[in-house]
Amino acid sequence: MSEYARITVTLTQPVAAGRNARADFRQETHNHVPGSVLRGALAAAWIRRRGREVTQLPEFLETFEGAGSFGPLHSEASLPVPLSVKRHKYAASENCRSEWDAAYDEHATTCDECEDPLVFSKGQARGRVPLETRTTTALTAEGVARDGHLFTQSMLKEQARLSGWLHGPATRALFCGDEPIHTLSFGSRRSLRGSVTLAVDTTAEPDPVECVGQDVILRLAAPAAFCDDFGFPADQPDLRELSDVLGVEALEVVGAWTRWDEVGGWHAASGLPKPVERAVAAGSTYRIRCAEAPSPEARRTLAARGIGLRRREGFGALYVAPPRPEAHT
Ligand SMILES: [Zn+2]
Incomplete structure (x- = not known):
């Protein structure tokens, strides 16, 4: 197995990777899948196949608790605009350049073309990630929504494709025993959805920083x-x-x-x-x-x-x- 592995997931159900819960029971969702969620889903796949005892094995601990990295899964649109990048404060014209990057010593304060002011990115997503909104609930025996169990949740849409990298011992998480893992669930009791199929490329090389x-x-x-x-x-x-x-x-x-x-x-x-x-x-x-x-x-x-x-x-x-x-x- 190589030092790193590129994985691509395709959503076969909507996925909600929840952010911090809000008091108004509206669940914010990440526009991507955080590495912690990927790690949890892979660990759950091991436990499903080999039982909870697997968590006591050195193999499990090295893979999930060791020196490896579980990166986030992103689409092109969900990656943040770097904080070093300046863009137009207002809409740019067609002839305008779109970005100036202070990390490359580009320190313009206005656009040469339209003279509009430029502002630094706040780390927002580079593109628009399609989301859908669903309301889910859990009912009590009396048929009313249980306290704290009514959620309006935005979710990543089915068919979305997201990619990311595993590094070091974390790459072993993709094989349970010798069996490759082909499907994962990013759902939890709180979302009840989130199946994805998983494609692994161990020959791909990451772009160098x-x-x-x-x-x-x-x-x-x-x-x-x-x-x-x-x-x-x-x-x-x-x-x-x-x-x-x-x-x-x-x-x-x-x-x-x-x-x-x-x-x-x-x-x-x-x-x-x-x-x-x-x-x-x-x-x-x-x-x-x-x-x-x-x-x-x-x-x-x-x-x-x-x-x-x-x-x-x-x-x-x-x-x-x-x-x-x-x-x-
Ligand atoms: Zn401009």
């Missing part, structure tokens, strides 16, 4: 958890970790376009919300100066592996911005 001269550009596809030497949350990656993975010394963060995010979730077993934690938001972008340009192989590894802590829970996944007309490489 972007490199300009001796600098690399890192863009977060998922929230990231970094900490300083005292264990407090930090808003910048650990240069020692980057040096290890890149095989060259990472010297300095020369550009950072970041926001904080709050990451919570729902603990299905207890039916309670998980504690909300501080993380660097998806879309955050860093430009890191290295002692020399890292090799494309090392940059591919970093792209699939991600950065920071809790990568097995989907934190710190990276993505590479789509190629631009200016052809930066």
Whole structure:
């Protein structure tokens, strides 16, 4: 098995990957499938086939609790616009350029063509992800909606295709025993839907993280958890970790376009919300100066592996911005 695996899921039912529950019982949905949800679904597939005892085996612990990474599953439209990117504040004309990227030293404040002001991205999705809305309920014996069980939920539509990467020991999650896993359920008791089919490509290679001269550009596809030497949350990656993975010394963060995010979730077993934690938001972008340009192989590894802590829970996944007309490489 290779160091990384690309997986593509096709939704055979609508999928709701819930965000933090809201007080008005309207469930927000992610426009993608977070790595934590993918990891949970693969672990559930193992337990379904081999029983709960499997969770005690070293094989299970290395795969699901080890040093691997479970990245998020995205469509092209759901990836965030990097926070380093400026766009028109108002509608652009046909002749206007669409994006300026401060990570590439593009610091315009107005459009050359229409002179409209430019504003930094807030990390919104790059395109429009088609969603549908459904209301579901659970009834009591008296036939009334049980308290807290009436939800209006937006869901990713059937037939949507989403892709992402697993890295390191996490790639073993795709095989239970020697049997490949072909279907998964992203549903929970709270959604009752969410079947997908799974295609695995172990020959695909991730695009290497972007490199300009001796600098690399890192863009977060998922929230990231970094900490300083005292264990407090930090808003910048650990240069020692980057040096290890890149095989060259990472010297300095020369550009950072970041926001904080709050990451919570729902603990299905207890039916309670998980504690909300501080993380660097998806879309955050860093430009890191290295002692020399890292090799494309090392940059591919970093792209699939991600950065920071809790990568097995989907934190710190990276993505590479789509190629631009200016052809930066
Ligand atoms: Zn313009």
